Amino acid sequence: xxxxxxxxxxxxxxxxxxxxxxxxxxxxxxxxxxxxxxxxxxxxxxxxxxxxxxxxxxxxxxxxxxxxxxxxxxxxxxxxxxxxxxxxxxxxxxxxxxxxxxxxxxxxxxxxxxxxxxxxxxxxxxxxxxxxxxxxxxxxxxxxxxxxxxxxxxxxxxxxxxxxxxxxxxxxxxxxxxxxxxxxxxxxxxxxxxxxxxxxxxxxxxxxxxxx
Amino acid sequence: xxxxxxxxxxxxxxxxxxxxxxxxxxxxxxxxxxxxxxxxxxxxxxxxxxxxxxxxxxxxxxxxxxxxxxxxxxxxxxxxxxxxxxxxxxxxxxxxxxxxxxxxxxxxxxxxxxxxxxxxxxxxxxxxxxxxxxxxxxxxxxxxxxxxxxxxxxxxxxxxxxxxxxxxxxxxxxxxxxxxxxxxxxxxxxxxxxxxxxxxxxxxxxxxxxxxxxxxxxxxxxxxxxxxxxxxxxxxxxxxxxxxxxxxxxxxxxxxxxxxxxxxxxxxxxxxxxxxxxxxxxxxxxxxxxxxxxxxxxxxxxxxxxxxxxxxxxxxxxxxxxxxxxxxxxxxxxxxxxxxxxxxxxxxxxxxxxxxxxxxxxxxxxxxxxxxxxxxxxxxxxxxxxxxxxxxxxxxxxxxxxxxxxxxxxxxxxxxxxxxxxxxxxxxxxxxxxx
Numbered sequence: 091x092x093x094x095x096x097x098x099x100x101x102x103x104x105x106x107x108x109x110x111x112x113x114x115x116x117x118x119x120x121x122x123x124x125x126x127x128x129x130x131x132x133x134x135x136x137x138x139x140x141x142x143x144x145x146x147x148x149x150x151x152x153x154x155x156x157x158x159x160x161x162x163x164x165x166x167x168x169x170x171x172x173x174x175x176x177x178x179x180x181x182x183x184x185x186x187x188x189x190x191x192x193x194x195x196x197x198x199x200x201x202x203x204x205x206x207x208x209x210x211x212x213x214x215x216x217x218x219x220x221x222x223x224x225x226x227x228x229x230x231x232x233x234x235x236x237x238x239x240x241x242x243x244x245x246x247x248x249x250x251x252x253x254x255x256x257x258x259x260x261x262x263x264x265x266x267x268x269x270x271x272x273x274x275x276x277x278x279x280x281x282x283x284x285x286x287x288x289x290x291x292x293x294x295x296x297x298x299x300x301x302x
Numbered sequence: 303x304x305x306x307x308x309x310x311x312x313x314x315x316x317x318x319x320x321x322x323x324x325x326x327x328x329x330x331x332x333x334x335x336x337x338x339x340x341x342x343x344x345x346x347x348x349x350x351x352x353x354x355x356x357x358x359x360x361x362x363x364x365x366x367x368x369x370x371x372x373x374x375x376x377x378x379x380x381x382x383x384x385x386x387x388x389x390x391x392x393x394x395x396x397x398x399x400x401x402x403x404x405x406x407x408x409x410x411x412x413x414x415x416x417x418x419x420x421x422x423x424x425x426x427x428x429x430x431x432x433x434x435x436x437x438x439x440x441x442x443x444x445x446x447x448x449x450x451x452x453x454x455x456x457x458x459x460x461x462x463x464x465x466x467x468x469x470x471x472x473x474x475x476x477x478x479x480x481x482x483x484x485x486x487x488x489x490x491x492x493x494x495x496x497x498x499x500x501x502x503x504x505x506x507x508x509x510x511x512x513x514x515x516x517x518x519x520x521x522x523x524x525x526x527x528x529x530x531x532x533x534x535x536x537x538x539x540x541x542x543x544x545x546x547x548x549x550x551x552x553x554x555x556x557x558x559x560x561x562x563x564x565x566x567x568x569x570x571x572x573x574x575x576x577x578x579x580x581x582x583x584x585x586x587x588x589x590x591x592x593x594x595x596x597x598x599x600x601x602x603x604x605x606x607x608x609x610x611x612x613x614x615x616x617x618x619x620x621x622x623x624x625x626x627x628x629x630x631x632x633x634x635x636x637x638x639x640x641x642x643x644x645x646x647x648x649x650x651x652x653x654x655x656x657x658x659x660x661x662x663x664x665x666x667x668x669x670x671x672x673x674x675x676x677x678x679x680x681x682x683x684x685x686x687x688x689x690x691x692x693x694x695x696x697x698x699x700x701x702x703x704x705x706x707x708x709x710x711x712x713x714x715x716x717x718x719x720x721x722x723x724x725x726x727x728x729x730x731x732x733x734x735x736x737x
Contacts, residue, residue: 131735140644140731161648168646175734179641183315184308191303196646201303238645 091116091278092137092246097146099132107132109146112296114278116245119269120294122282128299130282134248137280138171139163151245168197172239172277174268176251178231180223186210186234187219193238209237213267229260233267240271247272249281253288261287305651309658316631323623324667330616331671331710332678335703337610339679342700345599347693348374351494352591354424356573359383359391359400359580360562365589366598372403372562373591375413375494378465379405380587385558387585389550391565394579396572401564402549404506407461407477410451414441414461414482414499416506418546424564425493431455432486438505442486444496446687457484461509480509492693503549507558617713624663625717628656632721639725640733649726656722657715664714668707 093113100106107129114120122130135141136148139155148155151170158166180189190209191201210216213233223231232252239247249268253261265288272279281288289295313320352373360368363380370377392400401424404416415421419434422442432455435442443453453459458481463474482501490496552558567573573590580588632639639652647655680696687693 135731135735138644140734161650164643164646164648167644173644175641179637179734181311181638181641183311183638188303188307188311192308192642193645195303196642196651198646 091118091151092280093147093149094133094136095147095149097136097143097148099129099136099141100144106144107298109133109136109298110296114280114294116278117273117276118294119272119279119292120281120296121288121292122280122296122298123284123286123289124298126284130284130298131250133298134173134250134280134282137246137248138173139167165198168193169199169242170245172242172244172247174235174239174247174249174252176254178235180226180231180234180238182223185220185222186215186226189223189234190238190241193241197242199242205241206237209241213237228255229263232256232260232264236264236267236271240275240277243275243277245275245277247275247277247279249279251283251285252281253285254283258287261285265291305655305658306662309655309662312631312635312659313662316627319627319631320663320666323620323627323663324670326623327617327620327664327667327710327713328670328674330613330618330620331668331706332674333613333616334610334706335672335675336678336682337606337613338700338702338706339675339696339698340682340694341606342702343694343698344602347492348595348599350492351425352595354566355564355591356567357565357577357580358562358589358591359388359565359586360589361585362587365587366594368562368587368589369591369594370598371405372564373494375415375498379561382559382561383563383585385549385552385555385560387583388560388563389553390583391563391580391586392550394576396568396576396579398566398568400566402503402560403562403564404503404559405465405561406506406510407463408465409459409461409482409499410447412444412447412451412497412499413465414501414506416501416503416549418503418549420546421564422488422495422500425491425495427488427491427493427495429486430489432484434486435501436485438502438508439480439482440485440501440505441482442488442500443484444488444498444500445490446496446693447499448487453484455484455487458482459484477509480505496693503560504552507552617710620667621713621717624660624714625720627663628659628718628721629724632656632724636728636733639728640730643728643730644734649728652725652728653722656725657718660714660716660718660721661711662714664711664717667714668710671710672703672707 091114094109095111097109098106099109109129122133124130132141136143137150139150139158142156153166155163181192184192187206187210190206194201207216207219210219213236215230215233215237218226218230218234223234226234239249247268252268253264256264268279268281269291281292355373358368358372360372360379361381361383367377368380371379388402391397399420401421402417403421405413407414422434429442432442447453460481461477463477482499482505488495549560567576577588577590580586642652643649676696678696679694683694683696
């Protein structure tokens with residue numbers, strides 16, 4: 091499902107990030123662990139096609155991302171990859187429902203209001219559909235971000251430090267949601283974190299660190 | 303969800319800034335719209351009023367004043383010309399026909415014009431109530447006169463000496479001894495006819511102290527009085543037996559005067575010779591309506607252009623405002639743009655999204671501006687109508703406004719171009735990582 095072959099990412103300012111050769115099968119759940127600045131976010135960005143590997147090859151669903159360009163890569167990412175960012179990145183100008191609809195619209199899919207409603211219901215957010223993100227609690231915003239990531243039923247869900255700012259209770263809740271939703275989609279889940287609390291819940295682990 | 307919804311959502315989020323830019327653009331567009339409407343209607347009105355009149359012959363003075371006073375009825379006349387000179391013009395071989403005009407009095411700010419039925423025919427006027435005047439002291443009034451003064455068939459009124467545009471109280475002596483009786487009301491023509499009171503030339507002479515032997519002898523004229531002349535304009539008998547050349551019957555009587563003659567050439571060659579010949583006579587001046595109207599428009603054009611330039615400065619300032627608003631907003635929104643890219647938006651989609659915001663601002667501004675402009679033109683028109691100077695309405699859409707819309711939209715798109723380029727260049731990973 092997700093495969094890294096001899097991938098290195100060079101940055102004009104900062105150390106080169108080397109990703110060990112690694113693959114995750116469909117439906118597997120992985121933790122990517124490592125220190126801050128160790129390349130965890132870089133790995134997720136490479137997997138999402140937000141960055142192009144300087145050397146080596148990243149493949150998603152057996153498609154080498156370096157063979158995709160421009161609009162094709164954008165559309166591929168929208169249809170196959172769900173992203174949960176550490177800082178959530180909800181569009182403040184749009185309501186919760188519109189934030190979710192935007193993800194479908196930008197993926198070139200018809201906006202499925204029934205699925206959005208069902209997802210909001212499932213994530214315990216039915217009353218927040220018309221609310222703007224600034225009105226949401228951190229936990230609610232986190233759930234909206236997860237809903238947006240799984241809305242298009244992606245094959246790969248990437249989450250960047252989804253629990254680092256949460257207490258144990260909310261950490262457990264968010265993790266359960268991610269795991270459940272990934273399972274519901276049959277998606278591969280990759281969580282980049284330095285939060286060791288997740289280790290007991292995710293069976294597969296990849297340790298990475300920076301190299302000069 | 304679509305790009306328009308998205309762009310509107312961002313505009314709503316910065317509602318105050320958006321509203322101010324829309325208002326600034328609207329004021330500029332409104333200024334230009336009023337000028338366009340004013341210019342268009344004035345040109346149209348002047349063209350209509352001057353159409354078919356090749357030359358105006360009056361007394362010496364300013365040719366523009368002569369045209370303004372006798373064709374558009376806006377200024378005071380330059381003076382009067384002796385009847386003998388008028389007849390000389392009328393009989394000139396290069397002249398196809400003339401319409402006599404005798405001015406001097408007014409009622410309720412409306413000029414009383416001594417003329418013949420050719421004047422009404424020239425502007426396509428017909429009586430919708432009653433009939434055209436045939437006897438002396440009979441009056442047929444224009445549509446606006448009827449509306450404003452409330453005069454109707456059978457009503458009488460007294461002319462006031464002078465042709466000031468104000469109320470009768472502001473004018474000179476009232477001609478108490480010579481009341482006019484309304485015998486007809488003209489239908490609206492959209493020409494100068496609408497605001498005039500029309501009587502026989504002899505009535506004007508009578509009111510001003512010339513007893514007229516021909517009073518109430520409407521059908522006493524010989525037809526074909528001037529052999530060899532085309533009398534299309536000035537020698538027409540209507541059903542009531544009225545003859546357009548009655549005024550000519552007073553040849554040889556002392557102190558008979560006209561204010562002006564509206565002249566039609568027999569051939570285009572007359573344009574070269576006739577004005578020069580007329581001007582060579584001591585008492586006469588020839589003025590070309592086409593030339594003087596063009597000169598007037600040119601003179602007014604300087605002021606119009608200055609106002610129009612001011613309007614465009616406002617539009618440009620609004621464009622700059624849109625640019626600054628979008629540019630600053632985009633700095634705040636770079637995370638949103640990067641997020642949209644991560645959700646599958648192409649670079650082109652982001653460009654369209656930003657351009658659409660500029661377009662929506664411009665469209666809102668131009669539509670509001672057009673509405674303001676038309677409302678302003680209508681209010682200005684009502685005020686001018688009160689002053690009985692110029693008919694103008696805001697309930698008119700002219701072709702130039704389409705160009706105005708396109709240019710304003712162009713300004714909006716131009717203002718959004720640099721912000722759109724910034725959106726195009728949004729680098730997803732570094733932007734998202736920087737937060």
